[in-house]
Amino acid sequence: MWAVPLNLPFTAFSRSLKASGRARRVLEGITREKKASVLEQGKASGNNDLITCLLSLTDDRGERVLTDEEIVDNAMVALIAGHDTSSILMTFMVRQLANDPATLAAMVQEHEEIAKNKADGEALTWEDLAKMKLTWRVAQETLRTVPPIFGSFRRALEDIELDGYHIPKGWQVFWTANVTHMDASIFHEPAKFDPSRFENQSASAAPPCSFVAFGGGPRICPGIEFSRIETLVTMHHLVRHFRWKLCCKENTFVRDPMPTPLHGLPIEIEHRTSSS
Numbered sequence: 001m002w003a004v005p006l007n008l009p010f011t012a013f014s015r016s017l018k019a020s021g022r023a024r025r026v027l028e029g030i031t032r033e034k035k036a037s038v039l040e041q042g043k044a045s046g047n048n049d050l051i052t053c054l055l056s057l058t059d060d061r062g063e064r065v066l067t068d069e070e071i072v073d074n075a076m077v078a079l080i081a082g083h084d085t086s087s088i089l090m091t092f093m094v095r096q097l098a099n100d101p102a103t104l105a106a107m108v109q110e111h112e113e114i115a116k117n118k119a120d121g122e123a124l125t126w127e128d129l130a131k132m133k134l135t136w137r138v139a140q141e142t143l144r145t146v147p148p149i150f151g152s153f154r155r156a157l158e159d160i161e162l163d164g165y166h167i168p169k170g171w172q173v174f175w176t177a178n179v180t181h182m183d184a185s186i187f188h189e190p191a192k193f194d195p196s197r198f199e200n201q202s203a204s205a206a207p208p209c210s211f212v213a214f215g216g217g218p219r220i221c222p223g224i225e226f227s228r229i230e231t232l233v234t235m236h237h238l239v240r241h242f243r244w245k246l247c248c249k250e251n252t253f254v255r256d257p258m259p260t261p262l263h264g265l266p267i268e269i270e271h272r273t274s275s276s
């Protein structure tokens with residue numbers, strides 16, 4: 001944990017804030033266009049995009065429920081908080097599985113087991129998702145080793161003494177997922193990729209707020225369940241139907257501020273045959 005005064009300059013953050021300003025302007029433009037077409041058609045019809053659906057929400061009197069600004073805010077949440085984080089998780093799972101045939105084989109078995117009781121093309125159910133326990137442990141271990149969000153701020157509401165350090169009331173405290181997740185006193189052999197460390201969590205001795213890929217406390221990520229579902233569903237189809245290998249031996253990634261494989265993770269991908 002780092003305690004820092006309020007004016008910490010963060011170039012990466014300011015870069016991403018500029019990018020989010022641009023994204024906001026794009027979404028404002030799209031919202032204006034969609035609004036015009038919703039007004040033209042009277043009401044949105046099936047298979048709409050998120051913005052059109054939000055524009056079409058009305059109360060008993062037919063009044064729109066959300067303002068344009070609220071709609072742009074919601075779309076920003078989906079785009080920024082919800083998109084990059086989950087796609088980074090899946091990117092790093094793809095990278096891990098390419099180099100970890102034992103974990104991949106165990107995941108394939110988990111998903112084939114689920115698929116064998118379903119008709120071709122039949123949709124996954126909540127019960128199916130609940131059976132994807134190993135896959136979620138692999139995702140959690142990926143999030144532990146490469147957390148998409150490296151940390152965030154909390155403000156000290158009172159003077160705090162911690163391990164001999166004095167944190168004055170009003171200071172911002174920067175908690176980091178990376179440092180916590182690599183703490184050997186919490187996670188045994190932290191550099192080792194070991195999904196089994198997330199088995200029997202109630203029995204494990206890990207203290208609360210030690211796996212903080214989604215943050216913690218009242219401001220914990222509200223998108224956990226959504227990201228769990230999209231990750232499990234994507235992995236179900238990916239490992240059942242495809243095989244891939246990395247095109248590049250270089251395994252490093254950079255943070256800007258989110259982790260990105262240095263060369264963008266080029267892979268060679270092919271359809272899986274039943275024997276492979």
Ligand code: HEM
Binds near residue numbers: 223
């Ligand atoms: C693997 C996927 C994701 C990761 C690793 C992740 C991580 C995080 C983290 C670390 C925080 C800060 C929590 C804190 O300060 O305690 C956060 C906040 C947030 N996340 Fe996520 N997130 C993910 C997916 C999503 C998705 C899919 C959505 C929405 C569709 C979402 C929406 C949000 C929102 C709105 C906040 C702000 C909450 C607040 O300040 O009260 N996240 N997320």
